[in-house]
């Protein structure tokens with residue numbers, strides 16, 4: 261199994277992500293995930309405005325496998341309707357099309373799993389002074405079957421549905437998922 265190496269993402273690495281592609285066979289969300297890292301108004305803007313941390317994950321030979329991101333977000337927690345709490349949040353997460361489901365084998369050998377485990381480790385190591393409730397959250401398009409399957413395998417559970425203001429597609433909902441640390 262190849263262990264992925266992690267790089268902090270910044271503007272000088274834009275050429276490295278220019279060809280990053282999650283594919284588009286399953287739906288528009290794959291295109292959105294590819295564009296977020298390639299477009300200066302995506303990851304870089306979120307890093308500047310919202311202090312989101314973003315990392316690239318590469319094979320020992322330098323090939324880019326995927327990226328992950330981690331920040332915080334205010335959610336009604338522990339139940340829908342509770343007061344807002346600051347929780348960890350993964351805004352975007354993606355593995356390049358040709359590395360999905362790779363390498364063969366179950367669980368933690370998968371690249372996607374290595375990236376998720378690293379994001380969870382980052383959340384656990386968050387500086388104690390910056391009070392964040394130890395729960396990792398994310399939203400996933402409810403039509404994105406493979407991502408929901410993947411997140412559930414990682415231990416996330418369904419939390420609530422939300423229609424984002426940017427959603428214009430009829431019938432489109434984003435499912436909030438949570439992983440208490």
Ligand SMILES: CC(C)(COP(=O)(O)OP(=O)(O)OC[C@H]1O[C@@H](n2cnc3c(N)ncnc32)[C@H](O)[C@@H]1OP(=O)(O)O)[C@@H](O)C(=O)NCCC(=O)NCCS
Nearest residue numbers: 282290293353354355360361362372399400406407409410
């Ligand atoms: C979500 C994501 C990171 C999961 O990574 P992954 O490597 O596909 O994860 P897994 O190998 O555990 O696969 C999860 C499921 O996806 C499907 N899948 C696996 N490889 C696939 C491929 N190459 N093409 C299509 N579907 C695939 C399978 O149903 C698999 O479940 P199974 O292993 O029980 O058969 C990845 O699918 C991805 O980057 N998707 C595109 C971007 C995206 O949707 N990001 C999340 C936004 S919230």
